[in-house]
Amino acid sequence: MSNRRRCAAPLIEDPPSGKRIVGEPGMRVTKKVLLPEWWTRLKCYLDSCYKERQFATNVNHFANLVFRTGSYMSVDFPKVMLLIESSRSSGRELLHGIVNYVRLQGPWSFYWEPRGMGQPAPAGDWRPDGIILRDSERLDEMLAYQVPTVVVGHSKEQVPGMVNIITDSDRISRIAAEHLLACGLTHFAFCGFGNRPWSRARLGAFADQLRKEGYEMLSYESDEGPPGLNGWQQESAMLAAWLISLPKPVGIMGCNDDRAQQVIEACKLAGLQVPEEVAVIGADNDELVCDLADPPLSSVAINFERAGYEAATVLARLMRGEQLEQPRIDVHPTHVVERRSTNMTAVEDAQVARALQYIRSHSREPMQVDDVVRAAGVSRRVLEKRFRRVLRRSVLEEIRRARIAEITRLLVDTDASVLYIAVNTGFTGIEHIARYFRASVGMSPSEYRRSYGRV
Structure with missing residues (x-):
């Protein structure tokens, strides 16, 4: 005898939401139920009902019923607007980081369109459960939805009462200054x-870092905007005149790659x-912009992908109704990606330049310091004295700075294990490289990767 039977119209209830969907009489009872993974909650309920022989269902029929009746909220996806x-x-x-979170913790339903800076578009009647957006001119319009919102800073310092994503300007400028030094x-x-x-924050931090090293600096500022061809001709002439007036050789930090x-x-x-004559470094490491420059532009890499992941994590908690102190999500720099625009040694002393x-x-x-001394061709005492006079640091401090920079790059840019990095940078093992790295950075290589590496 078949184990199938006819049943009355099944009543399907989603316990978390309390919503009910009435099926159709004659739905077949079948033991095998195949559901997509993202219907886990519903599947558990269907299984429990089957055990009590109250009903079972043909999944395809049920799916058609649910979506035909518009009752799809039984498997509710958070709807998120990405501007x-x-x-x-x-x-x-940032978008990559958000996607990485959703692949692990989702799914979400997105509203997003390709666009440029400062061009958010309203979604009509599509009402979101949460928003992640750039602080554009239409910010107030988007905030009118009155849903959990994460704001990515650009034109404003911070938006009160919201979760704000802010770049760590102090550290960005410090890394740029150290590279030029x-x-x-x-x-x-x-x-x-x-x-x-x-x-303005990066300008202040850049000046502060140089002042600590005993140097002063000059600056040039104009307003960001779309000047067009005629506007750029005037701007470039003023910028060129300023560049000519600077003492040479000079190291210049641009506030960003643009x-x-x-x-x-x-x-x-x-x-x-x-x-x-002019060494130039930017920030953001936008590879397209850096390669458009001739020579290619050195830039401070900033971990926007991790910031996107953290933004999605916070938004998910807010959409679940959790009460949070409005956090500030800091976007941290990782290292300098050196290209030809700073590939120089502005040292007149030939022995120091060789070292x-x-x-x-x-x-x-x-x-070891003795290796550098042999390469420079002078005595250790003379080289140390010239390093102090020209670079204001010792030979050993420069060795450590260069090696830490290389280890940092490998931690952030690659997925190589700490042991592999240790062996390929001349250390005897993980403990050796960890002691060396912690003495300069204040954390272990693994901790650094967790804080600043790829998500």
Whole structure:
């Protein structure tokens, strides 16, 4: 005898929501039920009902019923509006981080369209459960939805009462300053946007870091905006005149890659050589912008992908109704991606320049001060004295700086194990590299990767 039987119209109830869907009489009772993974909650309930022989269902029929009647909220997906630009590397990396979270913890239903900076579009009658957006000119319009919202900072410092994503400008500027100092430069400048709070913050942090090292700097600012061809011609002429007035050689930090690329273009107009006369570094490491520059632009890499993951994590908690102190999500820099725009050694002392070149080219190898002394061709006492005079640090401090920079790059840019990195940078094992790294950075390599590496 068949184990199937006819039953009355089944009553299907989703216990968490209390919603009910009435099926149709004649739905077949069958033992085998195949459900998508994301229907786990519903499957458990169906299984329990079957055991009591109250009903069972043909899954395809049930799915058609649910979606035909519009009662799909029994398997509720959070609906999230993403108003983040796809035209910028930072925006795309934020989106990658959000997607990584959803793949692990989702699913979510998204509203998103490709767009540029400051161009959010309303979603009509589509009402979201949460929003992640850039703080564009239409911010107030989006906040009118009155749902949990995470704001990515750009034109404003912070939006009160909201979760704000803010770049760590202090650390970004410190890394940029340390990189230019390592090139042996003694003259410095900053080029930024006067109407952007993050640019002003980076200017202040860059000046503070140089002041700690005993240097002053000059700056140039104008407002960010779409100037068009005529506007850029005027801006580039003013920028070129400023560049000509600077003492040479000079190291310049652009507030971001866009600004740094403009500096390089203005150097061409001014007849200045990059990096021999003007070394330029940006921030964001937008590979397209960096490669558009000629020579290619060095840049501070910033972990926007991790920030996107953290933003999705916080938004999910808010959508579940959890009460949080409105947190600030900091976007941390990781390291400098060096390209030709800073590939120089601005040191007149030939022996010091030779020593610096040796340290840079052997940063993956176990290195002693005596190795550098032999490469420089002078006595250790003389080399140490010249390092102090020219670079304001010792030979050993420069060796450690170069090796830590290489270890940091490998931790962030690769998935190689700490043991593999240790062996390939001249350490005897994990404990050895951990002691060396912690002495400079204040945390172990594994801790650094968890904090600043890929999600």
